Amino acid sequence: MKSDASSIAAHVRSLRRRENMSQAQLAERLGISSSYLNLIEHNRRPLSASLLIKLAEIFRLDLRAFSPETDARLAADLLEVFGDAVFDAHDITTGEVRDMVVHSPAIARAVVMLYQAYRAAQESADTLAMKLSEGEDVSGIERTRLPTEEVNDLIQRHGNYFGELEEGAAVVWQRAGLTLADVYEGLVRSLKDEGVDVRIETVGAMRGALRRFDPDRRVLTLSEALRRGSRNFQLAHQLGLLTQRPVFDRIARDSLLNGEAESMARVALANYFAAAVLMPYEPFLQAARSERYDIEVLGHRFRTSYEQVCHRLTTLRRPGAEGVPFHLVRVDVAGNISKRFSATGFRFARFSGACPRWNVFEAFLTPGMIRTQLSEMHDGARFFWVARTIRKHVGGHRSPHTVFAVGIGCDVRNARELVYADGVDLDSREAAVPVGVTCRLCDRMDCEQRAFPPLQHPLKIDEHVRGVSFYAPVPR
Secondary structure, eight states, X not given: OOOHHHHHHHHHHHHHHHTTOOHHHHHXXXXXXXXXXXXXXXXXXXXXXXXXXXXXHHTTOOGGGGOHHHHHHHHHHHHHHHTSGGGTXXXXXXXXXXXXXXXXXXXXXXXXXXXXXXXXXXXXXXXXXXXXXXXOOOTTOOOSOXXXXXXXXXXXXXXXXXXXXXXXXXXXXXXXTOOGGGHHHHHXXXXXXXXXXXXXXXXXXXXXXXXXXXXXXXXXXXXXXXXXXXXXHHHHHHHHHHXXXXXXXXXXXXXXXXXXXXXXXXXXXXXXXXXHHHSOHXXXXXXXXXXXXXXXXXXXXXXXXXXXXXXXXXXXXXTTXXXXXXXXXXXETTXXXXXXXXSSSOOOOSSSOOOTTSHHHHGGGSTTSOEEEEEEOTTSOEEEEEEEEEEXXXXXXXXXXXXXXXXXXEEGGGGGGSGGGTTOOTTOSTTSEEOOSOGGGXXXXXXXXXXXXXXXXXXXXXXXXXXXXXXXXXXX
8 A cells, every 4th residue: 555645645636636626726725825735735745634624624524534544444345346256357456456546536435336336236136036037026126235334334434433322321321320230220210211111021922023112102112032131232222212313313414324224324323322331431441451351251240242242342442542452243154244343454355255264264163162363364464363153042942043153353462462362372473374355355375265266366277287276376
């Protein structure tokens, strides 16, 4: 990636051109000379903090738009896009992709969005063909970007930290006089103050639902299948929907979400609020540090599940009071990624299969047991992973048992703060497992688990020689 300074200079030039502004016009609004702006755009003068703020105001941008981390994430997404086999006939290099991100970020984002629409249309066409072949109804087939992707992008842009929701959760604790031993009763009282009655119903009466709210009768019904911690979470979730709706709407509106994505964002934000209520920021951060991020101990103390604790650990990003920066991923046994977030710079595949060498996949081999891994990406970045399976089961004998694996990790430089790293030689390069984002973006040709040829190397097949994988070249 180009230097941070050249990236910012290119951003300024791109934004000005997007708005059809001359250098003289932008310079006048910034209160500087045209010649000075010209020097900034050509990376010959630094962009001061005051000018950066003015630019954000003029172009109505979040300051995070100028972050080099934003460029790196966009470059990773674009590399994965061009890793699709549909581009095999085009000689697109990594350098060209990175130049596009630096010099034409708007076009780069447009390409990513276009590819997302292409993938969604392709999946819809496949679904349509299947339904037609089976004589099923084909109404309601969507050909737009997936709402889940829009919400994931929203959370990533905010760094998975929402200060207003943290403040709202703190107000709940103060007004309801909550304690860790009295969370359930305190949340019931808080809902009562909002005019809502809470009832527990049988599994049969809930007809498959875990939580059901009747806005007309102001009755919240929870399933008897929910355990204590899950009941508390659902109570806090509903309280968030009732008391934090203006905040949810503002965040969704500022992120330009609409339709299903907006509704899904409110659910995700209500989940965030619920976690902030059950695991209040300061006490949880203090406990995490003192217990060295022992996920199971934290779950016992705050009466929350393993997955809920992992999620909460990724939200400890308050300026001046940060926890260890974590990335998190949840996968099923088929390799589908249903949740992902990264505060570490770790890249997740968005459009293709993930690397099978992650220990999050190995976790399925030892259900319920913690698996740790020291991994090294092809660019030399090293991470420490903790993974474990979780089982979701609500209902009776006939209800399905769903198994996921949750992986949470950090940069190796922070790994010693975790109890799980005790006894691991974090300085050993030999102990690190070579891991990639996805086969198309990984240039390790000697990987025995490679499923596709890499984007960086032309495909060369020698029918007379077999290496560790079909795509691994072997000298003759």
